[in-house]
Amino acid sequence: MSAAALQRxxxxxxxxPMLRVSGPALVTAACRAGVVGAFPTANARTVDELDQWLTxxxxxxxxAEQPGPVCPNLIIRQPRLQDDLACLVRHRVEMVITSVGSPAAVVGPLHDVGCTVFADVASVGHAEKALRAGADGLVLLSAGAGGQTGWANGMAFARAVRQFFDGPLVMAGGISDGHALWAARALGCDLGYMGTKFIATEESMADARHKAMVVSSRLDDVMRTRAFTGLDASMLRPSIEAAGLDPDQLDETVTFDEARTRFGGGTSDDKPKRWRDIWSAGHSVSGVTGIHDVAGLVAATQAEYEAARRRTADLQ
Structure with a gap:
């Protein structure tokens, strides 16, 4: 991300970026509010739809007077990767986040059009590999992030990466308000990820039941499991229970289809599906108290951020 983009x-x-949540309405509202609006390219059903979304x-x-960047998220391990990449290159997007795999296959074409590439990483080893592959910045996927999640303590993770990398860092996991965002900045991060609160916005594509569950849930309702994706993911226990599965009988060795067979009775299309029926949220879910519009959420977060900055000054 360029210095000019940061200044905007x-x-x-x-x-x-959140599966089945982030779409054009949420992204443009976020950009209009002056933050980065990110979305998984996989949320568009086809490459043609992705092209239409970007246009x-x-x-x-x-x-918009000074909009934040539109930031597509490329999920590396997906069949449509090269087609989605070609679409982003045609649109000359200014910022991309890669996830679930090395960014090596996409960095070159994106750099050729002046795009800044951030990579999701969940360990120091992942961070080192992403940088060797040419990533410009890192998204530190730490404990408590929604969706695909990390395991590392965010404070320790940020300081460990800062020992060898002085480029752009993003803290992902547990940022529930402006106070947490200021804490991430104090740790040495340039930006923070906020996902869970944006689920419960008017512009979100999330199912209305998902939004309501995020509002009614708290941190203890979030569980980390590999049962649904094969990777560590933060999922809402109430949605697992509503799907007829037993969250207490899931473990890291159980696949989603096995879970549906053992606890849900079959694998047909009318049975629960991940992301559609079983929903995610991060540890910051305790900070979600209602459904708001994106502009109001960003304004409230900014007020909290400034309050945290003043409190820091008062403590000196």
Whole structure:
């Protein structure tokens, strides 16, 4: 992310890319509010729809005074990767986040059009590999992040990576408000990820039941499991129970289809599906108290951020 793009931001915040949640309405609202608006390219059903989304978002932001960057998220381990990459290159996007795999296959073409590439990483080893592959910045996927999650303590993770990398860092996991965002900045991160609160926004594509569950849930309702994706993911226990599964009988060795067979009775299309029926949220879910519009959420977060900064000054 260029220095000029950072200067455009009202708040050093990324509205995190979330499957079945982040779409054009959420992204453009976030950008208009002065933060980075991110979305998984996989949320578009086809490459043609992705092309339409990018055109729509660019046109809808033309009258915005100082919009934040639109930031597609490329999931590396997906069949459509090369087609999605070609679409992003055609649109000359300014910022991309890669996840679930090395960014090596996409860095070159993105750099050729002046795009800054951030990579999701969940360990110091992942961080080192992503940098060797050419990533410009890192998203530190720490404990408590929603969706695919990390295991490391965010404070320790940030300080460990800062021992060998002085480029752009993003803290992902547990940022529930502006106070937590300021704490991430104090640790040496340039930006913070906020996902869970953006699920419960009017512009979110999330199922209305998902939004309501995020509002009613708290940190203790989030569990880490590999049962649904094969990777560590933070999932909402109430959604697992509502799907007829027993969260207490899931462990890291149980696949999603095995779980549905053992606890849900079969694997047909009418049975529960991950992301569609079984939903995610991060540890910051305790900070979600209602459904708001994106502009209001960003404004409230900025007020909290400034309050935290003043409190830090008072403690000196």
């Amino acid at each position: 931001l009202r708040l050093p915040l990324i509205a995190a 729509q978002m660019r046109e809808s932001l033309q009258d």
